[in-house]
Amino acid sequence: MVGRRTALTLPAGLALLSAGAARAAGPGGSPAPALERAERPEELGFSRQGLERLSAWYQAEVDAGRIPGAALVVGRAGRLAWQEAIGMRDRDARAPMERDTLFRIASMTKPVTSLAAMILAEEGRLMLWHPVSRYLPEFKDLKVGPERAVLEREPTVLDLLRHTSGLTYGAPGAEAGSVPRAYADARVGDQSQTGEAFIANIARQPLRHQPGRYWEYSHSTDVLGRLVEVASGQSLDRFFAERILGPLGMTQTAFWAGQERAQRLAQPQVDPLTNARQAMPALVERPAWFWGGQGLVSTAMDYARLCQMFLGKGSLGEARIVSRHTVALMSADHLPPGTRTEPEVYRNQAVLAPVPENGHGFGLGFVVRNSAGRTSLPGSAGDFSWAGAYGPYFWIDPKEDLYAVLMIQGPANRMHYRYAMRQLVYQALS
Template sequence: MRSVLTVETDPADVGLDAGRLARLDARLARWVDDGQLPGFLVTVARGGRLAHVGTHGHRDVEAGLPVTPDTIWRIFSMTKPVTSVAAMSLYEEGAFELTDPITRWLPEFADTRVYVAGSAAKPVTVPQIEPIRVWHLLTHTSGLTYGFHHAHPVDAAYRAAGHEWGTPPGADSAEVTRQWASMPLVFQPGSEWNYGVSTDVLGRLVEVIAGKPLDEVFAERVFGPLGMTETSFGLRPDDDPARLARLYAPGVVPLTAFEPAAKQKPAFLSGGGGLVSTAGDYLKFVEMLRAGGAAPDGGRVLGSRTVAHMVRNHIPGNADLETYGRPLFAETPLRGVGFGLGFSMVLDPARYGVVSSVGDYSWGGAASTAFYVDPVEDLTVTFYTQLLPSSTLPIRSYLRQLVNQALV
């Protein structure tokens, strides 16, 4: 059963100007017409009512297939909030405390060293002073990294071990996690912020605690309660492969090497980036967050206090990521932005440099997909395309800029 994506209300009925919303589609379409994006789909909802759906361009340029409401997208790191929600649903049952060391379930991290000097081949390391705790995984303060950053000797060590835009073929989550645990941390846990495989390790932690694979945990705790029937790790056997959008590099150059990975369930269920989804399906997840954890049937995925705790800044001293983090590539500025348990949030709109609300929270994916929730304006915005890397165009800034100017 496909998730229906249809406009539910006149924009004016929820305080949006339809003429001004047209500016959003027009600006995004310019990127398509200029040959910078293959195509896109954007949604704007307010008060839980879908007021705008915009599409333009192609899901597969070479085949001439247009973007349609049922297009399937690789959402990459938009998987991370799903993993974080699943973990916090276990937290609500008392399965762990946020301050628990992860070695209680993942003993391989007991001997993980911390980099202080040297090269990728001959690093100088010291023992952990502070163990990796659950909240370190949720906040990306664990010291884990990504091979694709190309910013640190430990990143190079990840790449040498087969961890750049993927993981070694055939390795499952237990093996992949053991491999990461064998490599040094970039810094002492809790001392800095660094975007990395923390949420993948969190996904493995969830598997161990729940005693079942991550896809089954998602189905029971998130997808089932929300009626998300089209979100999965790779295409399901009954999915039409032609619905899957093609992935592109800058200049709308097809990334053929990535094509096979999303067309079937992988050996490694990546809690950090493994899901494919449709706009209608993922909107259910985003609307659950806006509604404070409530499910459409009147049940709950999370308690409202839990969601509120996840979307507040957890960086020590209420610092922003520019102050506390590492200067890695990012589609949006790190200044004026904090990080919670699975989401970034705007702390200071003036410092951020984009019209926005204090406390609006968001995340995106490597192929330039993105969403944000504005609790002040009771607003959700989602965006889908397939352009890697996400730093190619300033899409997330433009989304806020152009949606906010349409609020009346």
């Protein structure tokens, strides 16, 4: 059996490697508060036996060789109920999972970028109803579909936040002549591009749909990240560091790990379902540009601080990031009645997809649950969540005053592990 290592506090004083790195400090330079640990999970309404079952389930997956390891954090009522580092950070190297293991969190970058946009909205430097072209003029004369039809209306900042902009992702295997194929052929997602080149490239391609008609998971948040840079006059990594990561004490979160932290990155293994290892970026060197929809590395405990801020209605300790009304706006369902989705939404996200059939909608940066029913997963109406392509997942349940973070790296059946995290956390509530 691969050993399980438990960690309940995060070591201080580790430098943020992003350019313009911020101190782990609240307003006025005061230290960011620690996440207080409950002496016993029963104090927070959890059964210890139930939480041990949660850890044992992931340990069994490690022992069976299906995943190398996992990092779990569960918080409730402002305190930590459970944190475990299970299995291996790198199975090939026999390196154990540690409390400061770094994970490539992929699309779990999106809620951070969405939060950055809402900070600017609170300051009046960004308006959600403005057309994107007000900030990025390249978006002024977009066309729609392979036939390049005329826009019915321009995409707005709100459309970027809720993924109704008409944008898509590239798909090399898509039908020739389709918009996803055009994105792939034009290398819209080329990671070596600058932000300016990315915007010029994507604006030359047609939208897949008229804005507002479809929920389409897409490059919307990458465009939003560039918009944040233009509206703030700062690079995205600097804005993150100064306005979000630093004040929240997220000292381990950045857009790249650097050589000195590379050995702390979790690594995927050869997956028994595919007999292959999921390809993922090294994220060791500074990227050419900071993509708002992807790219951060973080730890389970760092991301827990972000979750606690949302659960705290915009604040963590003395650090106020946004107002409680902004958090309420972000976590409300913003999909208009009749919003459609593409079939791949069901294939890729299944019961977590933001569709009425699942009792879900979409807010400003994450899936929002509208109904306690219509899905096979436990939860509460009003909870909100998101995930990353390399495996990580989180959700926040205001009704239960609860959040949970799962960090894994590379399993092909990542939805299985997200579903299990939900089921096993809620069964532990006493």
